Amino acid sequence: xxxxxxxxQGITVQFAGQAVLQDVQLQVDAGEIVTLIGPNGAGxxxxxxxxxxxxxxxxxxxxxxxxxxxxxxxxxxxxxxxLPLSVLRFLRLVPGVDRTSALAALAEVGAEQVIxxxxxxxxxxxLQRVLLARALLRKPELLVLDEPVQGVDVAGQAExxxxxxxxxxxxxxxxxxxxxxxxxxxxxxxxxxxxxxxxCCSGHPEQVSGDPAFVELFGQDARSLAIYHHHHDHSHDLHxxxxxxxxxxxxxxH
Numbered sequence: 001x002x003x004x005x006x007x008x009q010g011i012t013v014q015f016a017g018q019a020v021l022q023d024v025q026l027q028v029d030a031g032e033i034v035t036l037i038g039p040n041g042a043g044x045x046x047x048x049x050x051x052x053x054x055x056x057x058x059x060x061x062x063x064x065x066x067x068x069x070x071x072x073x074x075x076x077x078x079x080x081x082x083l084p085l086s087v088l089r090f091l092r093l094v095p096g097v098d099r100t101s102a103l104a105a106l107a108e109v110g111a112e113q114v115i116x117x118x119x120x121x122x123x124x125x126x127l128q129r130v131l132l133a134r135a136l137l138r139k140p141e142l143l144v145l146d147e148p149v150q151g152v153d154v155a156g157q158a159e160x161x162x163x164x165x166x167x168x169x170x171x172x173x174x175x176x177x178x179x180x181x182x183x184x185x186x187x188x189x190x191x192x193x194x195x196x197x198x199x200c201c202s203g204h205p206e207q208v209s210g211d212p213a214f215v216e217l218f219g220q221d222a223r224s225l226a227i228y229h230h231h232h233d234h235s236h237d238l239h240x241x242x243x244x245x246x247x248x249x250x251x252x253x254h
Contacts (some may be wrong), residue, residue, distance in 0.1 A: 073143070
């Protein structure tokens, strides 16, 4: 039986008297990927901030497993271009991390080759993997990923979503993820929460894709995107180039 890591009941958040979130219910179990989708301004980032303890809801109950270890991957990272910060030094900002553990985390996400590179000079795909490695260094029971493929090309996006699934399978951690990539994320998630200040609909991806509230938010075309499954016969490197052929299936079609 799955173990609850996080449970939100009746969460409401207001800014300047206006409800940004209203009566939100959400639960994430160990080994489960839960994806938040919704239009801009729907309250997704506000919900993530509440989960991380960065803001206190105005009403409702937010329960976390006692001493829950959370690894957080932000949507983006801006570093002053004049700051002499290598990937290794960035990862060592996490308490207790040395070169060996930093290299192991980078290897876990397929980015060990950038360990000594300046953080400002690595590609978008490499940076996202470095941020994911940093989240893993906390040995999380729950991964919170805010737009984890931000700034990554389409081929790299599919590879990153598969990587997230592999990490979930390996560590049996829960994953709470914010995403706009309906055509990719719907085939790699267990539960979808469609948010527009309140929960419009939720459930298994194929169930949600047929919900009238989902169609109203994203349009009729989104339904066919939502049930799309990405089949491929190779994987891609950090820059999106073909890296390794697989032994089954037709050529990859993006």
